[in-house]
Amino acid sequence: MGVEIKVEHLTKSFGKQLIWGDVTLTVPAGEICVMLGPSGTGKSVFLKTLIGLLKPDEGSIVIEGTDIATCSERDLYEIRKLFGVLFQDGAMFGSMNLYDNVAFPLREHTKKSESEIRDIVMEKMDLVGLIGAEDKLPGEISGGMRKRAGLARALVLDPEIVLFDEPDSGLDPVRTAFLNQLIVDLNAQIDATFLIVTHDINTARTVPDNIGLLYHRHLAMFGPREMLLSSEEPVVRQFLNAQRVGPIGMSEEKDADELEAEKDQELPPLPPIPLQLEPSNGIARRSQRPPGDWCRQNGVTPPPGSFEPNMAMATGV
């Protein structure tokens, strides 16, 4: 069913460098969330903090009644069993074939027999479309296949929460589209809570139920996909539409002179909100909402052309 992650007033610094402060959000059970933000805003640090690899300075992260910011090592060990993580490079052991890589967490953390392990490994390899590639070494396969193998390994302990650290990094647009479809199909099948860190705007616009944006040492916004895609808030609007006009500059914020120089520039209209990517079997995910639902409920008029089927094609879905 997936479990909720409740983050309140979370702050993380390294020495005097504040990475982000006062981050409050709830990742709802079973839903897909995407976390965005310019490079260096601390998205990876956020993921590592959620699984207790980094300790926050302040705030709480409550999962199934345990605050992992303050709990004992023993409780943290238990909570970590709820997580599966797809690391950016797949984090495969180069000398092990895919089968042994995927079997690794089962051999390390369970007392299952080799025949039980075989059943689980083959089931997960099947889920990610890698049947037949069990004997390959990570170095012998494409980046897309390595991601799939990493995903199979993230799934072997039947996680309630799956974290994806830039699943699309290094992938071409076609492989990214296949991986996005796989993520949506998996969510429909296993119902776990998914949190994806990405730079890919198309992924952010079409895959998640909710989007968060980290910017300038705080959480600029977090909420349903339609809320952010219809938002006129300058940072959200600039980032989600990949525009140069707006508060985000080349390295960090623009200074006052730069903002003054562009103050009379007219912003292009918000593009239509695309349809959300559906599971390939056409059966809606448990947390999927009908197109335009959030806008209707909140009295927001979406940009013209939103939720039209041909928009899905225009965004590569």
Ligand SMILES: Nc1ncnc2c1ncn2[C@@H]1O[C@H](COP(=O)(O)OP(=O)(O)OP(=O)(O)O)[C@@H](O)[C@H]1O
């Ligand atoms: N263990 C650490 N010790 C000190 N500083 C760190 C540590 N880990 C990360 N940082 C710093 O935290 C900041 C945020 O890094 P992070 O990798 O989380 O950013 P990001 O948003 O994921 O970036 P990108 O999109 O480029 O992957 C960076 O300035 C980085 O140097």
